[in-house]
Amino acid sequence: MATVTTAIKAEARDLNFFYSNGARALKGISMPLYENKITALIGPSGCGKSTFLRCFNRMHDLYPGNKYQGQIVMHPDNTNVLDAGVDPIEVRMRISMVFQKPNPFPKSIYENVAYGLRVRGENNKRIMDDKVEEALKGAALWSEVKDRLHDLAFNLSGGQQQRLCIARALATDPEIMLFDEPTSALDPIATANIEELMVELRSKLTILVVTHNMQQAARVSDYTAYMYLGELIEYDDTDKIFTNPGRKETEDYITGKFG
Amino acid sequence: MQAPVQLTISPRLAKNIRRNVKERMIELILMLAALVAVATTFAIVGVLLYESLSFFKTVSVVEFFTDTQWTPLFEEAHYGIMPLVSGTLTTSAIALAVAVPIGTIAAIFLSEFASHKTRETIKPILELLVGVPTVVFGYFALFFVTPLLQSIYPELPSFNMLGAGIVMGIMIIPYIASMSEDAMRAVPMSMREGSYAMGATRFQTAIKVVTPAAVSGIVAAYILAISRAVGETMVVAIAAGQQPNLTFNPLESAATITAYIVQVAMGDLPHGSIGYQSIFAAGLVLMAMTLSFNIIGHWVRKKYRESY
Structure with a gap:
């Protein structure tokens, strides 16, 4: 896969991150996200992979005292999204996120998907209807919900709720989509659906996914990064990481000797 | 075996x-x-x-609900509860018109905008307001708010429902603010994060996501506030006047059910007289009012029960 040269959509450059209590959660991480590829972040609990993921859309800004150091450069803008002069809201408009636990809003299915558009000031019903349908189709949920778009989103099953959250994130045509352990709260069938969906979405956008499940990383991703204690231990083609890792630590983790 | x-x-x-x-x-x-x-x-x-x-x-039930005068202690007695009901509803409506917007906005501020330190400073002060004796609020209405209103509108009588209602509203702001804030804070952080991740601002998140998610708790706060307003006695007895008056005009003076009860209960009416019995009938109406608000509130809560 790496034989085809692809463009870099975003890259971390010597990224450090400090929580408000002073703990250094990320230590000098540098790695690229290739455009229209899926990059997986693996590693034991507390290794900083979710912290790293949440730097991309500036989620850490929501809690006072957190500090970034270093850069995450987004292309083609060639802009460090962590720069103080960058508006995190603008970043989030282009980099969307799907969370660990499905978190639909207390609204109808339709309004959940339309949320991002409404936030952006879109009010045209025709455009909205089209976008909602397109996003729900993109998230493979349309056929299941098209007759009950105005039902409360909480009435959907867990797997459907997670696909709704993906549709919600898709509706605003993001360039990068962040997945923070998107299937950890789901059963195997729902998990398979989400994985299939991620592979389909790859043609439209760039994906970064945190996962606890190594099989998942092996199944869906093009590139894999192994993190441990806030450091990036190894980054490479997924095939290489899982068949012939360059570092002993990576091999130990992947083969289950550790973690 | x-x-x-x-x-x-x-x-x-x-x-x-x-x-x-x-x-x-x-x-x-x-x-x-x-x-x-x-x-x-x-x-x-x-x-x-x-x-x-x-x-x-x-007194027939029909007369009780249709007579437009309430003068049980007069020579020519009339037993129409409506003048007292109108006084109760008007003062309560004014109180809610003051307390619901201010209380809700205060709750949104405390829960979604204030820093931890600000919240921990303001909330106890707000809750202190609950501890102020209602008689103090009554004199505050009579000797401070009403003169203030009279400087804007000189024809306003000394006893009026507007001043009493406004002060009663101020009195119940803490109930609404505190309970609504609790309900909003109970909304899981993951839901807010979901909204922020979509590019929403703090205000959009507060209005479009957190408030709807907390609506059942907020409605419960409103219902408690209504019950408080309808049952409140001292403020209205002191500041709204004691003359039963069938009017919904807040600029007039009028007695509420509670004001009548306290006025009669303090006098020395013979046990078993019609005047004595009238306060029980008035009390029954008051209780029916608060009970029906509570039932409505219960129903609304059930309908919009939050499930995260």
């Missing part, structure tokens, strides 16, 4: 009489404590119904 052996109960496994009796005793005491509250409620309803029944032997 062996012949069945006759089983005995070993003393080590036999029922422990002493322990069982002790447990039952404790259970009984706990239940009695719980019963006190329930029994009191039933006793109040019982007394209200009983005394009202004697009242309605003299």
Whole structure:
């Protein structure tokens, strides 16, 4: 896969991150996200992979005292999204996120998907209807919900709720989509659906996914990064990481000797 | 197959009489404590119904609800409850018009915008307002708010429903703000993060996601506030006037149900007289009003029950 040269959509450059209590959660991480590829972040609990993921859309800004150091450069803008002069809201408009636990809003299915558009000031019903349908189709949920778009989103099953959250994130045509352990709260069938969906979405956008499940990383991703204690231990083609890792630590983790 | 052996109960496994009796005793005491509250409620309803029944032997229900005057203590007595109901509804409506917007906005500020330190400073002060005796609020309405209103609108009488209603509103702001804030803070952070991740601002998140998610708790706060306003006595007795007056005009003086009850209960009416009985009938109406608000509130809560 790496034989085809692809463009870099975003890259971390010597990224450090400090929580408000002073703990250094990320230590000098540098790695690229290739455009229209899926990059997986693996590693034991507390290794900083979710912290790293949440730097991309500036989620850490929501809690006072957190500090970034270093850069995450987004292309083609060639802009460090962590720069103080960058508006995190603008970043989030282009980099969307799907969370660990499905978190639909207390609204109808339709309004959940339309949320991002409404936030952006879109009010045209025709455009909205089209976008909602397109996003729900993109998230493979349309056929299941098209007759009950105005039902409360909480009435959907867990797997459907997670696909709704993906549709919600898709509706605003993001360039990068962040997945923070998107299937950890789901059963195997729902998990398979989400994985299939991620592979389909790859043609439209760039994906970064945190996962606890190594099989998942092996199944869906093009590139894999192994993190441990806030450091990036190894980054490479997924095939290489899982068949012939360059570092002993990576091999130990992947083969289950550790973690 | 062996012949069945006759089983005995070993003393080590036999029922422990002493322990069982002790447990039952404790259970009984706990239940009695719980019963006190329930029994009191039933006793109040019982007394209200009983005394009202004697009242309605003299005064027909139709007259009670249709007569436009309430003068049970006059020579030519009229027993129309509506003037008192109108006073109660008007002052309560003014109070809610003040408290619902301010209380809700304060809750949104405290829960979604204020820093931890600000919240921890403001909330106790707000809750302190609950501890101010209502009689103080009454004089505040009569001697501060009403003169202030008179400087804008000179024809305003000294006793008026507007001033009393406004002060009553200020009095119930903490209930709404505090309870609504609790409800909003109970909304999981993951839901807010979901909104922020979509590019929403703090305000959009507060209005479009957090408030709808907390709506059942917020409605519960409103209902409690309504019950408080309808049942409030001192402020209206002091500042709204004591003349029953069938009007919804807040610029006029009028008595509420509670003001009438306190006025009559403080006088020395002979036990069993019609005037004495009239306060029970008025009390029954008051209770029916608060009860129906509580039932509506219960229903609304159930309908919009939050599930995250």
